[in-house]
Amino acid sequence: MNPKTQISTAYQQAYQRLNARQKEAVDHIYGPLMVIAGPGTGKTQLLAVRIGRILETTDFGPENILCLTFTNAGVDAMRKRLESFIGKDARKIGIYTFHAFCNEVIQDHPEYFNMVEWQPISELEKYEWMEEIISRLASDHPLYRGKGDQFVDVDSLISLNRIMKQEGWTKDMVQKEIDDYLEEIKSGKVDEFVYKRDTRNGKKGDLKWDKIGELEERFTRTKAALDVIEQYNKLLKEKKRYDYEDMINWVIDLFQNHQGLLSDYWERYQFILVDEYQDTNGAQNELLKLLTDYDQPNVMVVGDDDQAIYRFQGASIGNMKSFADRFSGSGLKVVVLEENYRSTQDILDVANQLIANNQNRLVQYLQERFQLSKQLFAHV
Incomplete structure (x- = not known):
């Protein structure tokens, strides 16, 4: 145990209260680990106890641990839980939202960014500047709508810009996908887009050219939107403003182009934990991949594949599948938590019946992809 970190009796009691599956995850210290855990299965407690277990059983200190989550509330809850386990040393653990972590990297290495005068853009400025660009569109531009409703596309343009940055899509990438x-x-x-039988509009096997024409028209507007978004981001640079999504992409670029600096972060953070992993977008997932881009990283992700039914905040099991594929040959351990501490059994029975019908569940994919033990997934 690291001599500088004092483990409290609260931690010892919490560890003893873990069920068998939770203890299995907590005791897996080294190598990649994926925990599939639904609401009410004690995820926050699991992460906190595992951090305590790392400090209890290894020679690493709290400064060697990075925990990433999605909300400031989640950060506060985790830090308070850890303070009850290890006291003031909890402040040394890197507990961040993805954006806060990237902001920390930027602030720690200003020499790479040359952004002393830059400021985050406000929501009001986003709309004002997008409207400024739209107001200058020529009458033959695909997004020109005349004076009556000329700003009707502003919300969609801001949303598309945000999604492209979150997923790491470039203008060229989107245009190529369309083509x-x-x-x-x-x-x-x-x-x-193919007739399945003879109709008055076409014979079986013919293309539905009217439908294709409508789609081409929509894609023409999409490509025009990409041009507007490009102008908007140029305006941001001119006025020295940035979106929160920009911070993650800047740090990704930094790590991709400065291997020595990335190695420093590999050395600093020997253990990485990510909560609500199903909610990670493409940019966040790329950042995690860079932070763990070496042999046998000690990385734990906790995700709920059932959330993919609802697509909360873009939740998807696609990135969880990618994580499983990436570490399939590196001793990946998968733990499924099944005991729910919030819901009564009759509610759980109905919910599980609905969930069982979801053909996209990660546990089903893992069974098929890796032929994992059927006993492990017998409860699903």
């Missing part, structure tokens, strides 16, 4: 999809459609490979 490739249209080519696939026109080659007759997309059933939705």
Whole structure:
């Protein structure tokens, strides 16, 4: 145990109260670990106890642990829980939202960013500046709507810009996806655009050119939107403003282009834990990949594959599948938590019946992908 960290009786009691599956996850100290845990299965407690276990059983200190979550409330809850376990040393643990972590990296290394005068853009400024760009559109521009409702697309443009930054999409990438999809459609490979039987509008096997024309028109507007978004981001740079999504992409670029600096973070954070992993977007997932881009990283992700039914905040099991695939040959351990401490059993029975019908569940994928023990998933 690290001699500088005092483990409290509160931690010891919490550890003893863990059920068998929770203890299995907490005791897995080294290597990649994925915990599939639904609401009410004690995820916050699990993460906090595992951090205590790391400090109890290894020679590493709290400064060697990084915990990433999605909300400031989640950060506060985790830090308070850890303070009850290890006292003031909890302040030495890196507990951040993804954006706060990236802001910390930027503040710690200003020499790489040259952004002393830059400020985050406000919500009001986003709308004002997007409207300024739209007001200058020529009358033949695909997004020009005249004076009556000329700003009707502002919300959609701001949302698209945010999504592109979150997922790490560039203008060229989106345009290529559009062109490739249209080519696939026109080659007759997309059933939705091919007549299945003879009709007055076309024979079986013919392409639905009227429907394709409507789609092309929408894609023309999408490409025009990409141009507007490009102008908007140029305006941000000119006025020395940035979105929160920009911070993550800047840090990704920094780590990709400065291997020595990235190695420093590998050395600093020997253990990385991520809560609500199903909510990570493409940029956040790329950041985590860079932070763990070496042999046998000690990384734990906790996610709820059932959240993918609801798609809360873009929740998806796609990144969880990618994590499983990435570490399939590196001793990945998977633990499924099944005991719910919030709901009564009759509520759980109904919920589980609904969940069992979701064909996209991660546990089902893992069974098929890795032939994992059927006993492990017998409760699903």
